[in-house]
C-alpha cells in the first residue's frame with residue numbers, strides 16, 4: 480500500500496514552483512486578463528502554472544491523468560499570447576537544482592508548454608489515478624492582490640488521497656485569526672505565503688511557502704469550538720458564487736455575531752483547517768451550476784484531515800468520482816467534526832424555508 484509520500488513531495492514542490500510564476504505574473508504586472516468573460520477571468524498565470532504543474536506530474540508519474548481547468552486552444556489561436564506566456568514559463572524554476580530536477584526541469588519549448596496544458600483534459604471518474612488541478616483558484620482575488628490559491632489533489636478510484644494548497648497571500652502564522660480584512664489586498668505583505676498539505680489518514684500540515692527545498696512542516700488542526708456562536712465563518716467574495724443573504728441567515732440562526740470573512744479561493748478551506756477560522760459555507764445561487772472538482776478536492780481532504788467534516792448542503796460527502804464536476808452535490812458545508820451536524824441542520828432549515 481502506498482503511503483503517498485512521493486506524491487505529496489512532488490505536489491508540494493510543483494505547487495511551490497507554480498507560485499514562483501504566479502508571483503512574477505503579478506509583480507511584473509503581466510497579469511493581463513485573457514478573459515473568457517468578466518465573470519470567469521483567466522490570466523496568463525493560469526496557463527503557465529497549469530503547464531508547469533502538469534510537466535511535473537507527468538515527469539514523476541507518467542501514467543497518471545490530470546483534470547486541469549485550462550486548455551490551450553485559445554493560445555494556439557493567439558500566437559502573441561502564447562509567446563508572452565512562454566517567455567514567463569521558460570525561466571521559471573525552483574532555486575534548488577535537485578528539487579527542480581525532481582519535477583523534470585524546465586519545459587523544453589513553447590509547443591511542449593501547449594502540450595502540457597492540454598494534458599489536463601482527463602474526464603475524471605472513479606477509476607485509477609487522476610489529479611485535479613486549479614492553477615489559479617480565485618482569479619479575481621489574484622488580480623486585486625487578495626487571496627488566491629494554487630490547488631492540486633490526487634484522487635485514486637474517486638477518493639482524494641493527497642491535497643496541496645499554495646496560498647501566497649495568507650499569513651505564514653497558522654494561528655493569526657482571520658478578520659474582515661483577511662480577504663483584501665495582502666500582496667507583498669511581510670510574513671505571507673503558506674503551503675498546506677494532507678495525505679488521507681496522515682493528517683494535515685503547513686509550512687512557509689518557499690522557492691527551493693521544502694521547509695519543515697507543522698501539524699495543523701481545526702480550532703476546538705465549544706459553542707458555534709463564537710465561530711468565525713468564511714464565504715466567497717462573489718455573491719454570485721455563494722449566497723451572502725442565505726449565509727447571513729444561517730449565521731444568525733447559529734447565534735454567530737462576528738461579521739463573516741469574505742475571501743476568494745480555497746484559501747477558505749486552508750484557513751479553517753489551520754484554526755484561523757471555523758466554518759466555510761458555499762450555498763448555490765444557481766440551479767444549474769455544477770461545482771468543479773478542482774475547486775474543492777484539495778480543500779476537502781485538508782479540512783477532513785485537520786479534524787473537520789466537509790459535505791454538501793444535504794449533509795452528503797462530496798463525490799469526486801463522477802467526472803470533472805461535483806454533479807451529485809449542491810454547495811459545501813465545512814466545519815469542525817463536532818459542530819458539523821448542527822451547521823448542516825441550520826443550512827437545511829434556512830434553505831428549506833425558501834421556495835424551490
Ligand SMILES: Nc1ncnc2c1ncn2[C@@H]1O[C@H](COP(=O)(O)O)[C@@H](O)[C@H]1OP(=O)(O)O
Pocket residue numbers: 518519520616617715716717719720721742743744745763764765768770774
Ligand atoms: N455560479 C457559480 N457558483 C459557484 N462557483 C462558481 C460559480 N461561477 C464560477 N464559480 C467558481 O468559483 C470559484 C471561485 O470561488 P470563490 O468564490 O470561493 O473564490 C472559481 O473557480 C469559479 O469558477 P471560474 O474559474 O470558472 O470563474
Ligand SMILES: [Mg+2]
Pocket residue numbers: 613615616617773774
Ligand atoms: Mg477555481
